[in-house]
Amino acid sequence: MEGQKFKVSIKVISDVICPWCFIGKRRLEQAIARHSDQYEFEVKWLPFILQPALPREGVDLRTHHRKQMGARADAMLDDLKSVGKEVGINFVGDGTINNTVDAHRLLAYADRLGKQAAVIEGLFVAHFEQGKNIGSLDVLAAIAKDAGLDEEQVRTYLKTEEDLEWVITIDLFWKEQQTEGLPFFVFNDKISFAGGQAPEVFGQVFNALKQQAHAESS
Numbered sequence: 001m002e003g004q005k006f007k008v009s010i011k012v013i014s015d016v017i018c019p020w021c022f023i024g025k026r027r028l029e030q031a032i033a034r035h036s037d038q039y040e041f042e043v044k045w046l047p048f049i050l051q052p053a054l055p056r057e058g059v060d061l062r063t064h065h066r067k068q069m070g071a072r073a074d075a076m077l078d079d080l081k082s083v084g085k086e087v088g089i090n091f092v093g094d095g096t097i098n099n100t101v102d103a104h105r106l107l108a109y110a111d112r113l114g115k116q117a118a119v120i121e122g123l124f125v126a127h128f129e130q131g132k133n134i135g136s137l138d139v140l141a142a143i144a145k146d147a148g149l150d151e152e153q154v155r156t157y158l159k160t161e162e163d164l165e166w167v168i169t170i171d172l173f174w175k176e177q178q179t180e181g182l183p184f185f186v187f188n189d190k191i192s193f194a195g196g197q198a199p200e201v202f203g204q205v206f207n208a209l210k211q212q213a214h215a216e217s218s
Contacts, residue, residue: 005040008187008188012028013182014184015050017097020181020183027196027197027199044116045107045116047170052171057136060097064097092131096135101164115147122143137155
């Protein structure tokens with residue numbers, strides 16, 4: 001129909017302790033804002049667990065990074081802070097790093113209630129800008145409340161194992177696909193790429209999808 005916006009469905013495979021996933025989110029948001037007059041967007045966040053061996057209570061973030069990256073850890077944090085500033089993220093580089101299974105379960109719960117966008121934002125901000133423990137029931141419940149969910153219902157949900165099998169299954173699926181890196185974006189199940197690409201790259205994908213759809217219908 002003339003004047004109807006072209007629909008773009010975006011799956012984002014990510015982990016909430018992945019800094020480039022937060023950067024990728026901001027760049028995706030910039031691209032969506034630039035193209036919202038032409039396209040209708042639906043974004044769904046899917047789980048990928050980067051550090052399954054980490055405990056829910058977490059470990060010290062700086063210590064963990066230094067164990068993994070050695071002398072490069074501080075320089076990499078400085079680089080992240082610089083890139084973060086470009087998209088409005090203030091990476092503090094402190095706090096804990098946690099097992100994210102429950103955070104992904106909360107995202108699945110929020111998705112069913114139309115609150116996933118608010119929850120993923122809350123998780124990223126809590127971990128990267130506030131240094132909070134996003135493996136904590138109290139922190140997750142507070143994020144859910146701020147997103148407009150019922151705090152007590154979320155607490156009850158998180159104390160169960162509901163959606164645990166689903167999170168693990170989706171995580172394993174994307175690992176078996178040998179996903180190139182995080183974040184990993186899938187557009188209309190036709191085009192995909194990895195990394196926190198520039199907004200212009202997203203725009204090129206949106207246009208390519210539209211052109212492909214027009215070619216197929218003509």
